[in-house]
Amino acid sequence: MTATRTEKKRKSDSAAATQQGDPTLNLELLRSMLLQRRFEERCAEAYALGKIGGFCHLYIGQEAVSTGALSMLRPDDYVITTYRDHGPALARGMTPRAVMAELFGRQDGCARGKGGSMHMFDTNTNFLGGHGIVGGHVPIATGVGFAIKYRGGDQVIVCFMGESVVNTGAFHEALNMAGLWKLPCVFIIENNRYGMGTALERASAIHDIYERGAAYNMPRNQCDGQDVFAVRQAVGEAVERARKEQIPTLLEVRTYRFMGHSMSDAVSGTYRPKSELEEYMKRDPITLLRTHMQEAGQLTDEQLQKLDEELKAIVQDSWDFAESSPELPVEALYEDVYADTTT
Amino acid sequence: MPVITYRDALGAAIREEMQRDDRVFLMGEEVAVYQGAYKVSKGFLQEFGEMRVVDTPITELGFAGVGVGAAMVGLRPVIEFMTWNFALLALDQVVNAAAKMLYMSGGQYKMPIVFRGPNGAALQLSAQHSQAWESWLAHIPGLKVIAPGTPYDAKGLLKSAIRDDNPVCVLEGEMLYNTKGEVPDEEYLIPLGKAELKREGEHCSIITHGKMVLVALQAADQLAKEGINIDVVDLRTIRPMDVEAIGESVKKTNRAVVLEEGWEMCGVGAQVVDYIQRDCFDYLDAPVVRVHQADTPMPYAKGLEKAAKPDLPKAIAAVRKVMYLD
Numbered sequence: 081m082t083a084t085r086t087e088k089k090r091k092s093d094s095a096a097a098t099q100q101g102d103p104t105l106n107l108e109l110l111r112s113m114l115l116q117r118r119f120e121e122r123c124a125e126a127y128a129l130g131k132i133g134g135f136c137h138l139y140i141g142q143e144a145v146s147t148g149a150l151s152m153l154r155p156d157d158y159v160i161t162t163y164r165d166h167g168p169a170l171a172r173g174m175t176p177r178a179v180m181a182e183l184f185g186r187q188d189g190c191a192r193g194k195g196g197s198m199h200m201f202d203t204n205t206n207f208l209g210g211h212g213i214v215g216g217h218v219p220i221a222t223g224v225g226f227a228i229k230y231r232g233g234d235q236v237i238v239c240f241m242g243e244s245v246v247n248t249g250a251f252h253e254a255l256n257m258a259g260l261w262k263l264p265c266v267f268i269i270e271n272n273r274y275g276m277g278t279a280l281e282r283a284s285a286i287h288d289i290y291e292r293g294a295a296y297n298m299p300r301n302q303c304d305g306q307d308v309f310a311v312r313q314a315v316g317e318a319v320e321r322a323r324k325e326q327i328p329t330l331l332e333v334r335t336y337r338f339m340g341h342s343m344s345d346a347v348s349g350t351y352r353p354k355s356e357l358e359e360y361m362k363r364d365p366i367t368l369l370r371t372h373m374q375e376a377g378q379l380t381d382e383q384l385q386k387l388d389e390e391l392k393a394i395v396q397d398s399w400d401f402a403e404s405s406p407e408l409p410v411e412a413l414y415e416d417v418y419a420d421t422t423t
Numbered sequence: 424m425p426v427i428t429y430r431d432a433l434g435a436a437i438r439e440e441m442q443r444d445d446r447v448f449l450m451g452e453e454v455a456v457y458q459g460a461y462k463v464s465k466g467f468l469q470e471f472g473e474m475r476v477v478d479t480p481i482t483e484l485g486f487a488g489v490g491v492g493a494a495m496v497g498l499r500p501v502i503e504f505m506t507w508n509f510a511l512l513a514l515d516q517v518v519n520a521a522a523k524m525l526y527m528s529g530g531q532y533k534m535p536i537v538f539r540g541p542n543g544a545a546l547q548l549s550a551q552h553s554q555a556w557e558s559w560l561a562h563i564p565g566l567k568v569i570a571p572g573t574p575y576d577a578k579g580l581l582k583s584a585i586r587d588d589n590p591v592c593v594l595e596g597e598m599l600y601n602t603k604g605e606v607p608d609e610e611y612l613i614p615l616g617k618a619e620l621k622r623e624g625e626h627c628s629i630i631t632h633g634k635m636v637l638v639a640l641q642a643a644d645q646l647a648k649e650g651i652n653i654d655v656v657d658l659r660t661i662r663p664m665d666v667e668a669i670g671e672s673v674k675k676t677n678r679a680v681v682l683e684e685g686w687e688m689c690g691v692g693a694q695v696v697d698y699i700q701r702d703c704f705d706y707l708d709a710p711v712v713r714v715h716q717a718d719t720p721m722p723y724a725k726g727l728e729k730a731a732k733p734d735l736p737k738a739i740a741a742v743r744k745v746m747y748l749d
């Protein structure tokens with residue numbers, strides 16, 4: 081199938097949001113997004129206290145992308161992402177306990193404390209990792225798409241990536257094969273405008289980066305990543321196309337990161353002025369959804385407060401759990417280097 | 424026992440494993456329609472179809488990653504590199520992804536994948552096409568690395584590699600593909616990590632692997648005529664290395680030559696020498712001598728190429744040196 085001009089691009093506006101009337105679903109979406117936010121606020125605190133170490137990249141500001149996209153998947157579908165993975169992990173249904181314990185480097189972490197912030201993995205939810213090499217996980221996503229087709233299944237894989245990834249060779253190689261072989265992959269670029277301190281315009285020869293899909297004969301689209309409904313709609317179409325027709329999609333989701341690149345980086349500075357950040361923060365994805373629900377009479381102040389308290393308690397529980405989870409014994413160092421099995 | 428080529432031994436190994444397990448597939452450049460750049464996969468497309476014998480674009484990083492992704496969710500890819508020189512473009516997937524997936528996922532995601540292809544120099548292919556990569560790969564925890572020197576070992580080791588739940592790098596040899604040897608019709612497996620004593624002798628050990636095994640055996644033949652008997656230890660697997668086999672041989676002969684195709688600096692031989700000094704220090708009658716490629720890119724000109732490569736005269740000279748015969 082060839083991508084036509086019309087299906088390439090759909091600019092969504094808040095009109096898409098107001099059409100969404102299902103209060104139960106909306107509450108679920110809000111819950112998922114708010115959980116990520118409250119969870120990561122505590123991550124920042126734990127990082128400052130030295131309980132979390134290494135690189136720690138927060139997802140704050142981008143929650144509508146993970147929640148919107150992953151709410152369109154089935155449990156047997158696959159998800160893969162970058163090092164900015166706490167949000168997607170929680171949105172996929174990994175437990176806050178397992179994620180927090182991983183961040184604390186403890187035995188009950190999802191990866192036994194071997195992976196840390198950048199490497200969340202979970203076979204239960206088919207969460208194929210946080211990956212730390214920019215671009216490196218995109219060919220892996222193509223490979224999962226290949227495996228799905230090989231087995232004749234109707235699953236899909238969603239692959240998140242930052243916008244800087246589009247400049248890597250791995251991206252080009254992976255999308256070319258996915259387009260060539262018609263694999264059920266949904267490639268989602270989380271365009272938060274910066275790769276560390278480098279603005280997209282200083283790194284990519286074209287600025288509407290979803291257009292790169294043309295080079296791979298791939299349907300492509302762009303949507304507002306602060307609007308969870310817009311994300312759901314765009315991802316929903318892509319997932320359907322992947323599942324039913326085994327056609328991959330390149331989707332550019334325009335979002336913004338509210339924090340520094342990682343916990344060790346400044347929030348704003350030489351590469352983006354504070355005023356820009358403040359402008360974008362007016363479109364906080366959680367505020368947008370909450371306001372929509374309140375205006376539609378789907379959420380009272382009381383309900384909101386109750387939800388918030390409940391989520392804070394869940395996050396506190398994950399913290400307590402992580403803290404009481406044992407440190408790994410030194411023998412664990414040598415475990416998991418090799419599998420001792422054959423087929 | 425039937426005598427077949429190294430090439431056909433490799434092909435038979437993959438074919439048998441593909442017949443045995445439908446999760447096994449072969450992917451790489453020219454493996455299907457063209458029947459293999461070196462014809463290892465001759466007839467495969469016709470037998471298994473295009474879903475299991477997959478021609479890729481020239482996209483080493485990409486298709487190595489496709490293999491990693493497929494392995495993560497339960498398939499068992501055999502990824503063919505036209506040569507290991509080109510696999511350099513794929514090293515991110517081999518080293519940063521395949522080798523670490525089990526570890527960084529805390530034991531959740533196994534990586535049953537084989538990366539294979541010819542390694543080392545052929546004839547006059549010059550600098551970019553004549554390199555031996557085993558020390559690079561063997562450096563990485565999480566990888567296994569094998570370098571079979573004979574058709575028998577090629578088949579038995581490759582079958583084990585395909586059944587292994589870890590990433591295994593298989594270093595073949597362009598110059599070995601046409602060599603012949605006895606390979607039984609009955610199925611057999613050779614365990615990874617086990618060296619083989621290919622020749623027994625009491626005067627000196629030659630520890631080697633891959634293409635240099637044949638050179639070591641020729642050296643042993645020639646030296647035997649002078650009454651010098653060589654223990655030829657074929658490592659077969661570089662990682663994990665059979666340290667016991669090395670120690671056993673050197674403790675018996677008290678002298679060792681380490682012979683490899685690659686460069687000297689941080690080479691496989693350096694590791695072997697380290698094991699020897701650790702385990703056999705009090706047994707040595709002479710310093711260990713290493714034979715390897717000259718410390719230069721591979722030249723094209725015939726005479727220079729010969730000077731650069733480890734070969735039979737160099738192996739024999741090394742034995743004589745370690746035995747204080749010159």
Ligand SMILES: Cc1ncc(C[n+]2csc(CCOP(=O)(O)OP(=O)(O)O)c2C)c(N)n1
Pocket residue numbers: 162164212213214215241242243244245272274275276341
């Ligand atoms: C191959 C590679 N080069 C450089 C880095 C260091 N690095 C980590 S994240 C990053 C920026 C990536 O930006 P983007 O893809 O836009 O994702 P974002 O951080 O915005 O989510 C860089 C340069 C790396 N991890 N991998």
Ligand SMILES: [Mg+2]
Pocket residue numbers: 242243244270271272273274275276
């Ligand atoms: Mg970015």
